[in-house]
Amino acid sequence: MxxxxxxxxxxxxxxGCASSQPEQPxxxxxxxxxxxxxxxxxxxxxxxxxxxxxxxxxxxxxxxxxxxxxxxxxxxxxxxxxxxxxxxxxxxxxxxxxxxxxxxxxxxxxxxxxxxxxxxxxxxxxxxxxxxxxxxxxxxxxxxxxxxxxxxxxxxxxxxxxxxxxxxxxxxxxxxxxxxxxxxxxxxxxxxxxxxxxxxxxxxxxxxxxxxxxxxxxxxxxxxxxxxxxxxxxxxxxxxxxxxxxxxxxxxxxxxxxxxxxxxxxxxxxxxxxxxxxxxxxxxxxxxxxxxxxxxxxxxxxxxxxxxxxxxxxxxxxxxxxxxxxxxxxxxxxxxxxxxxxxxxxxxxxxxxxxxxxxxxxxxxxxxxxxxxxxxxxxxxPALLSAYGDVIGHVPLTLKHTRVPEAGQASKVAPLVAASQLYWANTPEVQAVTGRRADFSLVAAGSVRNSLEPGALKEGHVSLELLPFANPISLVSLTGHQVAGLLLETINSAMGAKAHSGKFPYGAGLRYAFNETSRGRGYLARIEYLHQGQWQRIDPNASYQVVLTGYHASGNDGWNSVYQAQQVLTDRIDLAYVQDKLVSFPVARLSKNEQGAIEVHYIDQALDCQETAVECGTDARAFIEYVQDRRPMLTALPESGVTLKRL
Structure with missing residues (x-):
């Protein structure tokens, strides 16, 4: 100002004033x-x-x-x-x-x-x-x-x-x-x-x-x-x-x-x-x-x-x-x-x-x-500095996180987070537990909390700052039609000038083009996924294994299409470490309680992230392992996977 x-x-x-309510301005x-x-x-x-x-x-x-x-x-x-x-x-x-x-x-x-x-x-x-x-x-x-x-x-x-x-x-x-x-x-x-x-x-x-x-x-x-x-x-x-x-x-x-x-x-x-x-x-x-x-x-x-x-x-x-x-x-x-x-x-x-x-x-x-x-x-x-742990890689140039692409510039960080979760879900260790191969991943822009600045990247930069919510990674089956509905829902609700932009979806192994037709509204011109090295159109009737955080896999934060797909029955599994061993927690269905909160009904043992022996933050672990294994010199991916044509 x-x-x-x-x-x-x-x-x-x-x-001055003459009563309990002032008479003067x-x-x-x-x-x-x-x-x-x-x-x-x-x-x-x-x-x-x-x-x-x-x-x-x-x-x-x-x-x-x-x-x-x-x-x-x-x-x-x-x-x-x-x-x-x-x-x-x-x-x-x-x-x-x-x-x-x-x-x-x-x-x-x-x-x-x-x-x-x-x-x-x-x-x-x-x-x-x-x-x-x-x-x-x-x-x-x-x-x-x-x-x-x-x-x-x-x-x-x-x-x-x-x-x-x-x-x-x-x-x-x-x-x-x-x-x-x-x-x-x-x-x-x-x-x-x-x-x-x-x-x-x-x-x-x-x-x-x-x-x-x-x-x-x-x-x-x-x-x-x-x-x-x-x-x-x-x-x-x-x-x-x-x-x-x-x-x-x-x-x-x-x-x-x-x-x-x-x-x-x-x-x-x-x-x-x-x-x-x-x-x-x-x-x-x-x-x-x-x-x-x-x-x-x-x-x-x-x-x-x-x-x-x-x-x-x-x-x-x-x-x-x-x-x-x-x-x-x-x-x-x-x-x-x-x-x-x-x-x-x-x-x-x-x-x-x-x-x-x-x-x-x-x-x-x-x-x-x-x-x-x-x-x-x-x-x-002092405790903060000691908690950051080991160096896992280096960031040579600023990687800016933008929730909704601006002037053609999408987030440089959210696609990397999505790529890390898809990579992790398909590692031999994880596949040995899930018995599945993931097709693509989706990440909400709001779950990524900051940009990455040049310098050494430590474990704490990821688990304490970038992905601080300690979310488990989930695998869930969604049809091509449900994926398209989810994208439309989250893009439209995130693009308005005063909208909650944290809903905006980024992905890995998936790319889409969205054309705005009116302020904060539009249509999907293209949705493709990467299959055996080739980009193919999403089949509305086919079923795909989608990687999400447990939070968004439940439909929280306005990802309602995912919730609706699991109200009756789901094959979803949540992944967390129990006493340092990766464990799969199968989900039967989702519901809402009297207050409108989404509840997850597990088939066997429920996943309780408050238990001391349970480590739910597989989202952060996935990013840490991805950087260590694949991208120790962490630069932006060649493309964000998002083509957004604004009016």
Missing amino acids: NKTLVAGLLAFALA FTLTLAHINDTHSHFDPSDARLTLNNKAVYTRLGGFPRLLTYANQLRDQAAATDQALLFLHGGDAWQGTGYFKLYEGAMNADMLSQLKLDGMALGNHEFDLDNAHLAAFINGLDFPVLAANLDASRDPSLQDAENLTPYVLYAFNGSKKKRIKSVDEAGKQPVVAVMGLVLEDMANIAPNVGQVRFAQEVKSAQQTVNTLKEQGVKHIVAVTHLGLDRDRRLAEKVNGIDVIVGGHSHSLLGDFSELGWAQGEPYARQFTNPDGYGTTCVVQAGQFAQAMGQVAVTFTKDGRVAGCEGGNTLLADNQFYNDIRRGDKQQLSKAQQQQVIEAINEQPNITLVPEDATMRAYIDEQYR
Whole structure:
């Protein structure tokens, strides 16, 4: 955002008031982050400045803390109201989460001094006992108005999990209150949370938690707050940009939606060589035709922070909503992603880059908070570094992971992941257990968590970062017709500007061409698979052995066609190691429980990935073995297998 904008927006005077609801206009500034995914350390980044590529690092929690404290100081100096919110998905993403299972997240998030956080889908990646410990370890509330945990033994007593929270403001000073009556003449802001209504289909371990409809629950909560006399309502959500817009257009009374889930960096970053996102702080008209709702989101991985100033009329309507996302950059720049001494820019070149950054409205140089940096380095980082294990190969050039192909450029990483799983499934060791030969593999873009940077590739880079979910690999029979249906379903649902792009399918031993006919819609022009070294058209009536992760083999994350194919009967097998021995777990069928969560019914012994002797992460093991055996110098495959013709 414009570097003078925060000061200008915070300069609105907060006048006195004559009742429990302020009679004078009120301005609230919201600082916000989302989808931080355990990126406590900064991320490597490529920027284009003055038509030249430069490399630096962005974000990380010590940098977030510095910037948040700057905003707090500015709010205090101008006596303005400020809240700092998180749009959910703090879990997963780096080796820190694999090692500390949410405990480090609770520690670091609390140090940021947040005022509230939405519950993301990845917060359900472990069991609810871990989630309860995480929630109870935070010093700020976790918000979810459409969640019922009353039947869940782990979460039913989590007092820090609440539908909404109320804050009363006296200038820049805020106080958490239980009712509007406590506020007296001070303006009150309610922050309510919303989680995915289809959480049970997306998250692997929801326990006995139930999820209600987003729009219906939101309107009911708003009505309850209005009846209490609350004029100003903020929704912190983990729904994705498309559903946030639907919420704004279907619900009366929400003033601002601070979102997450779709990793949307709103604003125009094309001058930095990044994409031009949708506009920041767009306002949508409520169904009553009277009120408006402002929608914001701040990208991913703790790289940026959003700031929006919302000015209200005397009767509590939104009069203005302005702000932007700001990338938080280091002050050291390089001409190569390796970022070594030889690649560092000269002092004169560094100064030119700094001057160019100072001219940009949506990036700023921010030092790391020294205390937090030292704390991470002393308390957590040593274990992370030792956990990375042996070198398995080398990456000579950056392999960028792009979820949905952009400008003809598909992911360089997802096809390698798919190739590793097909290779592994057809090794003699695995075939001796399965008795099958796999025809091709399919991988969802969202299951691949990052790009691969130049340098040594260690086991931990794969199991802790690239493929951190410890998924078993599955083999399942699908007809050509079912494969085509799956591709159409996942491509169409992943391509919209505000869609969940993690559903997008990549493959190995399979290639397809898709032609877009309207925005986010199209048809398959070709589907082929590699048979005995020759590409052949998929036969709609033929049956194929398809390699998938167990998560997507169950139809999770919107891969519904796979679920539908296995409701009555399946020949699927899941593969995991038990006491270091590869074991096949045959599946009989799939079903859904009362909450809509998909359940796997095994023929004999069930696969329990929580057992200490069981290693379910065959997806990561497959990639490690593939690199060691076939591609120790890891470069991109000659083709991605995806031909995508966009309008």
